[in-house]
Every structure is written in C-alpha cells, then in structure tokens.
Amino acid sequence: MKTTTIDSCAISECAFNNNGCSAVAVTIAGKANDASCGTFIALNEHGGLPVAHATIGACQRVECVHNHQLLCDAAAIDVNAKADCSLYRVA
Numbered sequence: 001m002k003t004t005t006i007d008s009c010a011i012s013e014c015a016f017n018n019n020g021c022s023a024v025a026v027t028i029a030g031k032a033n034d035a036s037c038g039t040f041i042a043l044n045e046h047g048g049l050p051v052a053h054a055t056i057g058a059c060q061r062v063e064c065v066h067n068h069q070l071l072c073d074a075a076a077i078d079v080n081a082k083a084d085c086s087l088y089r090v091a
C-alpha cells in the first residue's frame, strides 16, 4: 500500500511539530474548500514520534482529485501555516 508523506508543516504551535510533523499518521479533515489538518493541536508540550516522519492516515475531503476511498493518492503533501493541505484541488 502506498502512503502519502507530509514533507513539511508550517504550524509551529502544533504539539506534533518537531522540525516537521511527528504524528504517526494524521487525518485531513475540514470542509469543502478548506482541507485542514484534523490532527493539529496547540499545546505547550510535544507529542508524537521523536522525529518527523508523518503520513496521512485518512482524508475526509472526498471532493479532492487526489482522494480515493478516503485515502490520498499523492506522494507527499505540505501543510501550510493555516493548517491546510497544499495539494487540495477540486476538479
């Protein structure tokens, strides 16, 4: 099974951001025209793995051209400072 990696995350206040996303897998959630990271949480502590190596475990944005069966078929995405998926695109 192919996995989608998270190449970078620009949300410095997220507890999972440790020079990149260190969650094991994130869920992309949000709503139409706003594909945001559902794993983002602002805390005064760090969570996740010791190193950044996150993948996308699920994506709820079924309208995205990269979405197949609630999974992402892109090789990698970036998460921007608004916690949005960089590759979200509706046909």
Ligand code: SF4
Pocket: 028, 035, 056, 059, 060, 061, 064, 065, 066, 067, 068, 071, 072, 073, 074, 077, 085, 086, 087, 088, 089
């Ligand atoms: S590119 Fe599309 S399918 Fe992949 S994570 Fe982003 S919004 Fe979901």
